[in-house]
């Protein structure tokens with residue numbers, strides 16, 4: 001099912017939480033709404049689901065105006081961050097619930113319900129646990145039940161609000177992979193909210209990046225990461241550093257050194273360069289094209305060596321391959337930095 005959002009606006013008091021958003025979601029697409037806290041992701045998702053109504057704009061589902069239709073008429077399935085399972089019902093009953101209360105006609109027989117629930121529990125790999133209660137499950141298992149429950153009524157659109165937000169990093173990663181596989185198998189148009197860049201980039205077909213109720217950029221994970229459309233997107237997507245720079249004679253200069261620029265160069269004048277931490281190398285000796293910096297902090301993290309450095313009074317973060325770094329690095333030491341690529345924006 002396609003979703004077309006046109007100039008959608010939602011105000012709370014005088015404040016526009018969603019501010020004239022246009023967004024087209026394609027049939028079968030897995031779309032991430034990514035942005036910092038308060039950027040309007042949940043409000044937008046709730047309007048798609050019919051849990052909130054827009055003050056302005058239109059929302060079409062499969063070409064039909066759904067701006068003011070009831071949630072059940074939209075046929076959407078929801079999964080929220082906090083497992084909204086019924087505590088007094090078994091896993092089986094939780095998944096069956098939606099089917100029992102469904103307004104569809106004719107009603108499903110008990111046999112049909114049992115078969116459907118068993119198929120869904122198979123899909124989320126929880127069939128052996130169908131008799132358990134939610135408090136006998138891990139957080140990840142509960143979210144899988146919540147997903148099975150959301151899928152039970154065969155929604156046209158699946159909406160997920162930080163579905164893995166409350167889980168630990170390893171479980172999150174497993175569930176991501178698993179959600180991607182399920183989505184691939186079922187092909188239901190899915191919109192999920194996250195503030196986790198890695199999650200959005202890893203899972204989504206396309207990512208919409210929100211800032212202050214507006215969309216900054218929509219694109220595939222590679223597009224938004226490699227070609228951020230604004231300083232905000234660049235800053236939000238990459239762990240990195242902002243450095244003052246000057247654009248002159250068709251080049252960007254930091255501390256008088258020319259840096260390779262990957263986006264469209266802004267007009268001549270003062271500018272800001274964004275350098276991702278892994279786009280910085282350390283040269284063995286100062287040489288043309290390098291900049292002198294002082295190490296402030298050296299932190300080995302798994303396979304990486306994370307460095308905080310100061311360059312001309314500005315703090316720079318660099319990430320090196322720990323095993324490829326043979327020279328000892330210590331705080332206070334002066335090193336030569338080579339900035340391999342930068343995104344440069346005006347001002």
Ligand SMILES: Nc1ncnc2c1ncn2[C@@H]1O[C@H](COP(=O)(O)OP(=O)(O)OP(=O)(O)O)[C@@H](O)[C@H]1O
Nearest residue numbers: 012017035036037038039040041042043044193195
């Ligand atoms: N019911 C409400 N009444 C008043 N203000 C609200 C209401 N719901 C949301 N807001 C405000 O609207 C803005 C957007 O909120 P929203 O929950 O959509 O952001 P979000 O991007 O999902 O944030 P988070 O990642 O923290 O959940 C916030 O400033 C929030 O305080």
